[in-house]
Amino acid sequence: MSQHRPGGLSELPEATVARLPEYLRALHGLAEAGHDTVSSEGLATAAGVNSAKLRKDLSHLGSYGTRGVGYDVALLIEQIEYVLGLTQHRAVALVGVGNLGHALAGYAGFATRGFRIAALFDADPAQIGEVISGLTVHHIRELPRIAAEESISIGVIATPAGAAQAVADQLVAVGVTGILNFAPCVLSVPEGVDVRKVDLAIELQILSFHEHRKAAAGSAGPTASLTALPGGMAGNGASGGNQEAVGS
Amino acid sequence: MSQHRPGGLSELPEATVARLPEYLRALHGLAEAGHDTVSSEGLATAAGVNSAKLRKDLSHLGSYGTRGVGYDVALLIEQIEYVLGLTQHRAVALVGVGNLGHALAGYAGFATRGFRIAALFDADPAQIGEVISGLTVHHIRELPRIAAEESISIGVIATPAGAAQAVADQLVAVGVTGILNFAPCVLSVPEGVDVRKVDLAIELQILSFHEHRKAAAGSAGPTASLTALPGGMAGNGASGGNQEAVGS
DNA sequence: CGCGATTTGTGCACATCTTCACAAGCGCCT
DNA sequence: AGGCGCTTGTGAAGATGTGCACAAATCGCG
Structure with missing residues (x-):
């Protein structure tokens, strides 16, 4: 009797949304x-x-x-895919075909989850025309034309940090409202455009912190050469990470 | 009078730790x-x-x-680098030199933030011996020997999902206590080992959700072909993303 | 048909994170 | 020296997320 208005996409907690893809994969x-x-x-x-x-x-x-039984796997997959908007296959524009861009262009995981890389772009003339995983690299200048042909709703930025803001502006200009940014910088975008950031180095630094913490908790004498830091630490061995061990 | 025991690494909120690298970059x-x-x-x-x-x-x-003045940039950089454990440079083992592994091996962002990729590993005989960005690819079998020579504390898994758990086990066996996992699967590790996961497809799916949500809020008539879903939605145009626009 | 085993859905308490608003501290200027 | 403006550091309130524990619902079986 809760009449919770399921399907009200706006009222899904962000934390829940972030986990739905994980459930989907498991399903x-x-x-x-x-x-x-x-x-x-x-x-x-x-x-x-x-x-x-x-x-x-x-x-x-x-x-x-169903109480006493569980969830119907196929139905749940349908539900989650609907909520995530994966039922309409989305076209993605990938800008920047350097090291990382190459890898992303060839990443099979995108296609298998309903994303189609519609076009590759770069600004470097040396790269234009190259074919990567069956896709031709276009000059970023052609973004408006190609975006009009394909219906691109999501852009992926895999350029150096210096170029990222300009690329973001161009993506927004052609109507992209979701951006996945791999460049290590903050993007400024108009309201209504979502930006998600993935910074590989940041993840390593977070791991480094936990290494440091574990090391400090173990041996009471910090051998680090830094000066100031008063070294009063609690010998607490909590695990702390963001993901726990799971018994298979 | 708070005597907050600064330097107590264990009592840093996780959310704060996750932002420190971002501050560091900005600094x-x-x-x-x-x-x-x-x-x-x-x-x-x-x-x-x-x-x-x-x-x-x-x-x-x-x-x-300093109140009335601000933060001393150099000092703050030192502080954050110390807390994140970046003052002792960490050696990283990268397992899996497929598409993504190649990109990671060549990613400059690691070196510039104090991480050194100490060795590359793979299980595919065809890859062994190849030199990528100045590093030779070793067979995963050699992990114990090389891990003993270099002092490796962090492992990066860029293998297919099927191989990831076995690789994780081997990393843990040689004393690695921090793992960055790019494979789309859940890893089971003993307590005391931290796992962070990066799944590129998940990020896209989260963006897709927001696209879907924005589209649903705009036009009241859902054109999606899925059946069930009662379509009562609130016309709420909140922005909602995890990162907001920033006026430069 | 009724009962017990099982599993969902959720109210509630707790923990963590965010944001506001302001006192305390600092430097500069007179 | 004293006052003024600026900026930090933080208490408190609110928002969000998590986990427990249990009532409600369903199935299978005798």
């Missing part, structure tokens, strides 16, 4: 393994989360589980 | 631009966050700001 795995239904416990384990959290997440989308 | 930029000091407002803008949040974050490390 595809279970489907391939021949499971028709799965319990919250089983799916939670496969996705690496707590079962209570999973149930709460699914309940937000007006869930389709 | 390096400011230092190069010739700034000796910076206000919380200025640094916050450069890092793409709220100034109050930034001040609270910095206060957690027993901050070194």
